Every structure is written in C-alpha cells, then in structure tokens.
Amino acid sequence: MKVKIESSKIVKPLHDDGMAPGGAAADEWVPLSVLDKVTYGEHVALIYAFRPPNPPNAALELGLARALAVYREWAGRIGVGPDGRRSVCLNDAGARFVEATVDAPLAVWPFGAPSPEARRLHPRIDAVEELVQVQLTRFSCGSLAVGFAGHHQIADGQATGNFFAAWGLATRGLPVYPVPVCDRGTRFAPRDPPLVEFPHRETEYKAAPASADHHADNADENEDGFFAAAPGKVKVHRMHLSKEFVARLKARASSGLPPPRRGYTTFQSVVAHLWRTITAARGLGAGVTTKVRISVNGRTRMRPPVPRDYFGNVVLWAFPRSDAGQLVARPVGHAAELIHRAVAAVDDAYFRSFVDFASSGVVEAEGLVPTADSDQTVLCPNLELDAWLGINFFDLDFGSGAPIYFMPTYYPMEGSLFLLPSVLGDGSMEAYVSLFDNHLDEFKKICHKIA
Known part of the structure; x- marks a missing residue:
C-alpha cells in the first residue's frame, strides 16, 4: 500500500489573542535540565489509529496550534543558548504538520505485525530541526492514523501524554488542560554542598x-x-x-x-x-x-x-x-x-x-x-x-473516542x-x-x- 503525502507545512502556536507568535518572550532561551540532557537526544515516534467519524484535518491543525501555544517548548528549537548551555529557544518556530492518504481501508494495514511499513505513518525522525512532527494519514474507509514524533530531550512519556490530552481538548474547542509546569531551567538545582553517593x-x-x-x-x-x-x-x-x-x-x-x-x-x-x-x-x-x-x-x-x-x-x-x-x-x-x-x-x-x-x-x-x-x-x-x-496516552481524543490502535514505531x-x-x-x-x-x-x- 502506498502512502501518498498530500502536504507538509509548519504549524505555529496560536495564542489566545489569535495573533501570530511574537513579542520579547519569543527569543527566550530555557536551559535543558540535567535530566533532559542525560536522556536520548532523538525523536521518539508513536502511532495512533481512530475509527470514523473523525474531525477534518483543519480542526486537528487548529487544535495543535492552540496546544502549542501552551506547550511552547514543543514549538521551539534546541540549540546552544547565550550562556553556552544546551537549551531550547522559545521562538515559536512551530511543528511539522504532514497530511497523507492511503487508497485502502485501515483493516488491511499491518498493525498487528510490527514492520517497516509503520514508519510510513509518521515523518522522518532523523536530522530534523522541528521538535514535534505530526502526520495525519486518512484511509479510504474514513479511519485516521496519527503519527507523532517528539524530541525526547523536551519531554518524557508522562509529559508527552499530558500534551496529547491537551491537543485532543483543544481540537474539540475546550480549554487546554493540563496546564504544564514549565520550570526545567531552575527546578533541578544541585545541593550546597553537593553530595554524590552513587557511581x-x-x-x-x-x-x-x-x-x-x-x-x-x-x-x-x-x-x-x-x-x-x-x-x-x-x-x-x-x-x-x-x-x-x-x-x-x-x-x-x-x-x-x-x-x-x-x-x-x-x-x-x-x-x-x-x-x-x-x-x-x-x-x-x-x-x-x-x-x-x-x-x-x-x-x-x-x-x-x-x-x-x-x-x-x-x-x-x-x-x-x-x-x-x-x-x-x-x-x-x-x-x-x-x-x-x-x-x-x-x-x-x-x-x-x-x-x-x-x-x-x-x-x-x-x-x-x-x-x-x-x-x-x-x-x-x-x-x-x-x-x-x-501514562495517559489513551487520553488523546479528538471527539470520536479513544484510539483503536496504539503502538511505537518499528x-x-x-x-x-x-x-x-x-x-x-x-x-x-x-x-x-x-x-x-x-x-x-x-x-x-x-x-x-x-x-
């Protein structure tokens, strides 16, 4: 089965005032914590599938833009901050948003047998600057596959699950919740004096x-x-x-x-x-x-x-x-x-x-x-x-209920x-x-x- 890419673009955060990103905070650099830096420095990809009826792609795109306005670090870029530390720049540069189609029903897709075909349901995850990438793949039966790839140094599984819940709510026109606690730059401070007890x-x-x-x-x-x-x-x-x-x-x-x-x-x-x-x-x-x-x-x-x-x-x-x-x-x-x-x-x-x-x-x-x-x-x-x-991965609900499939990429x-x-x-x-x-x-x- 061929996955046909229909479009690929950048979705930027949409703030409450409906205005485009901007302002002094757009150039803020937030240092990664020591717990961010010790984990895998790559994207992790997950795949969902939903039965019809599903909202149109435009609704999911709008929901993503609203969720990114609250989870701004996902819309930023990782780099070296002015102080020389590895950081995330809150520049609202946006997330990759890909639309695709498959001229076949979801039932014939090999979800039950993990295989390289799974990688065709999400964007490439190597050597990309966007910290979040999303691919919506529509099947001929009306089912929807959602492929998500997020940079691990920005969020662990718990934090990513919270974001999914927020994206679903935003797509349904509801307030984004939970509101994230974003203080990674200051939360994990060393003790004075330090005490290293383990190897x-x-x-x-x-x-x-x-x-x-x-x-x-x-x-x-x-x-x-x-x-x-x-x-x-x-x-x-x-x-x-x-x-x-x-x-x-x-x-x-x-x-x-x-x-x-x-x-x-x-x-x-x-x-x-x-x-x-x-x-x-x-x-x-x-x-x-x-x-x-x-x-x-x-x-x-x-x-x-x-x-x-x-x-x-x-x-x-x-x-x-x-x-x-x-x-x-x-x-x-x-x-x-x-x-x-x-x-x-x-x-x-x-x-x-x-x-x-x-x-x-x-x-x-x-x-x-x-x-x-x-x-x-x-x-x-x-x-x-x-x-x-x-982890609340199953809280991703765009309005048609819980997913029927959920899996890691191949x-x-x-x-x-x-x-x-x-x-x-x-x-x-x-x-x-x-x-x-x-x-x-x-x-x-x-x-x-x-x-």
Missing part, C-alpha cells in the same frame, strides 16, 4: 568513544562480545498478554513470598517473566551476566514530589542484573525480586545524587557521554525496557522491549519484542508458558 560514571554516563568510528567499527558487537551477524536478522514481535495470563503470572511470581510481604506488582511480574523468557530464548547460560535497563519516573519519588504536570524529563534508570543461568533456573519470583530491589533503589537520594553529579562540571571536564545510546544495534545479553503503563534494535496497556482497556497488555529471528522463533514457543 553515576558507570550508570548514566560513560567515557566517550575513543574515535568517531567507534559505532561503525563495533556495530556488530556490544560490550559483552555478542555479535549481531551470527544469529541472523532482527525482527519485532507483538506479544499479547491477556488479563487472565497477567493475573496468573502475578500469582505465580508472588506465591513464594513470606508474610507480611505484599505480592509483586503487575509490572514487576510481567517484566520478570519477559526477562527470563528472552534470556532462555537467547540460549544464555551460567557465567553470562544479563541486565535490564528500566526507566524510573521520579515525579513521585523525589522530595518534594515533582508535579505530575511538569513538562520535561524526570527519568533515570534501574539496572537489575543476574547470572543468566540462575535467572532461568530459578522461579519467576526471583527475577521479580531483583526488579523490585533495583527500582526501589532509584529513590529521592539517588535522583539528588545524580543532579549533584551532573551539575558539578565533571561531565564536561571528563568528556563523559550518556549511556542512553540509540546508536547501539545489539543489546544481547541485555534488554532495554520502555514501559508505557500508567524499532528493530535487538534487545529492545516496549510494554503497553492494550487498547481493549481490560487489563491486558502488549509487548513489542525485538530479537534475532532464530531467538524470536524460540521466544514464541515459550513466551506464554509460566514457569
């Missing part, structure tokens, strides 16, 4: 590559010596975890806990199962260390808490790890406990320690770079998890794992798993077995 050089930051050719020279080998070329091509699989399967998995993980310990959470149980199953499918055994990179939202962990409506990044990572042989041999509750402990350790003290470290000047002095490295192509024996549970990095709530709204989940094709074949055989 951030080995966790969030690392030494810069020895040469510019590092990624090209090592594209087929990761730090643990596993080669991409050996097992075959990387494929992405969508695994549906039914409500009943999740309940049984959670019960199994928690079955060995002595009182008065509470049971493991759904998140801990599901991730533990996927970690063990993928490790087994990869054929990893004793003597190999495997770890999972898990995003941890600091909004409720920091003291005082960061407002839920804060616009920016408030994410660091937990790294549960285990010997691969022990991980597979021991019950799922063992893996759940490793995840529980690692995530719990990323608390207020850890976030404050990171802020003090990243604000100290040592990152610049030593030429350190973030470990959040999108140039990696192979993570085996490790995993990288993006969990979108608990992202074939071996070892990447996306975990999403199902659009069914019944407590089921969808896991998008990227593995070498022969490992994926084995994963499919065992992924629904609870051990």
Whole structure:
C-alpha cells in the first residue's frame, strides 16, 4: 500500500489573542535540565489509529496550534543558548504538520505485525530541526492514523501524554488542560554542598568513544562480545498478554513470598517473566551476566514530589542484573525480586545524587557521554525496557473516542522491549519484542508458558 503525502507545512502556536507568535518572550532561551540532557537526544515516534467519524484535518491543525501555544517548548528549537548551555529557544518556530492518504481501508494495514511499513505513518525522525512532527494519514474507509514524533530531550512519556490530552481538548474547542509546569531551567538545582553517593560514571554516563568510528567499527558487537551477524536478522514481535495470563503470572511470581510481604506488582511480574523468557530464548547460560535497563519516573519519588504536570524529563534508570543461568533456573519470583530491589533503589537520594553529579562540571571536564545510546544495534545479553503503563496516552481524543490502535514505531534494535496497556482497556497488555529471528522463533514457543 502506498502512502501518498498530500502536504507538509509548519504549524505555529496560536495564542489566545489569535495573533501570530511574537513579542520579547519569543527569543527566550530555557536551559535543558540535567535530566533532559542525560536522556536520548532523538525523536521518539508513536502511532495512533481512530475509527470514523473523525474531525477534518483543519480542526486537528487548529487544535495543535492552540496546544502549542501552551506547550511552547514543543514549538521551539534546541540549540546552544547565550550562556553556552544546551537549551531550547522559545521562538515559536512551530511543528511539522504532514497530511497523507492511503487508497485502502485501515483493516488491511499491518498493525498487528510490527514492520517497516509503520514508519510510513509518521515523518522522518532523523536530522530534523522541528521538535514535534505530526502526520495525519486518512484511509479510504474514513479511519485516521496519527503519527507523532517528539524530541525526547523536551519531554518524557508522562509529559508527552499530558500534551496529547491537551491537543485532543483543544481540537474539540475546550480549554487546554493540563496546564504544564514549565520550570526545567531552575527546578533541578544541585545541593550546597553537593553530595554524590552513587557511581553515576558507570550508570548514566560513560567515557566517550575513543574515535568517531567507534559505532561503525563495533556495530556488530556490544560490550559483552555478542555479535549481531551470527544469529541472523532482527525482527519485532507483538506479544499479547491477556488479563487472565497477567493475573496468573502475578500469582505465580508472588506465591513464594513470606508474610507480611505484599505480592509483586503487575509490572514487576510481567517484566520478570519477559526477562527470563528472552534470556532462555537467547540460549544464555551460567557465567553470562544479563541486565535490564528500566526507566524510573521520579515525579513521585523525589522530595518534594515533582508535579505530575511538569513538562520535561524526570527519568533515570534501574539496572537489575543476574547470572543468566540462575535467572532461568530459578522461579519467576526471583527475577521479580531483583526488579523490585533495583527500582526501589532509584529513590529521592539517588535522583539528588545524580543532579549533584551532573551539575558539578565533571561531565564536561571528563568528556563523559550518556549511556542512553540509540546508536547501539545489539543489546544481547541485555534488554532495554520502555514501559508505557500508567501514562495517559489513551487520553488523546479528538471527539470520536479513544484510539483503536496504539503502538511505537518499528524499532528493530535487538534487545529492545516496549510494554503497553492494550487498547481493549481490560487489563491486558502488549509487548513489542525485538530479537534475532532464530531467538524470536524460540521466544514464541515459550513466551506464554509460566514457569
């Protein structure tokens, strides 16, 4: 199926007075926080689909313009501010707005099988200056696909979900809500005196590559010596975890806990199962260390808490790890406990320690770079998890109800794992798993077995 691009233009914020952007504030530079700068410096793309009837493109464009007037950082540009710091310029330069059509019904589009075709439903995300890009793709049946790509250093998942809710309200002619808290330039100040209690050089930051050719020279080998070329091509699989399967998995993980310990959470149980199953499918055994990179939202962990409506990044990572042989041999509750402990350790003290470290000047002095490295192509024996549970992504409603599809773009990095709530709204989940094709074949055989 061919996606035909009908138009591509820039949409600028439309302020309450209906006037074009302008004024002294248009040239304001807002420094990125240390939490913004340590995350991935690239666009992240998501795709929605809605059944008809849907409002016309002009209504969605107007709603976007109104939402951008409130979320001005999305309409700005990233650069180096007058003080030499990496910042976002609030210049109201606008977002990319693309209109497209498909001469076929939505039902024949391969939403159920993640594939490169997904990338045709959103604009290109490499080497673009717009911090937000939107593509509206109309199908012959009247269904609408909305492809959104936003720069990660401007907003994490929670902040992006808030923006989606605001865009939907603005499209329906309602007041934009929630109103974002935009104080990234001052919120995460270091303590005086600073107190660095944790090894951030080995966790969030690392030494810069020895040469510019590092990624090209090592594209087929990761730090643990596993080669991409050996097992075959990387494929992405969508695994549906039914409500009943999740309940049984959670019960199994928690079955060995002595009182008065509470049971493991759904998140801990599901991730533990996927970690063990993928490790087994990869054929990893004793003597190999495997770890999972898990995003941890600091909004409720920091003291005082960061407002839920804060616009920016408030994410660091937990790294549960285990010997691969022990991980597979021991019950799922063992893996759940490793995840529980690692995530719990990323608390207020850890976030404050990171802020003090990243604000100290040592990152610049030593030429350190973030470990959040999108140039990696192979993570085996490790995993990288993006969990979108608990984020209000389904609040995007243009007037015709909730989406019927929601998914990340096609992202074939071996070892990447996306975990999403199902659009069914019944407590089921969808896991998008990227593995070498022969490992994926084995994963499919065992992924629904609870051990």
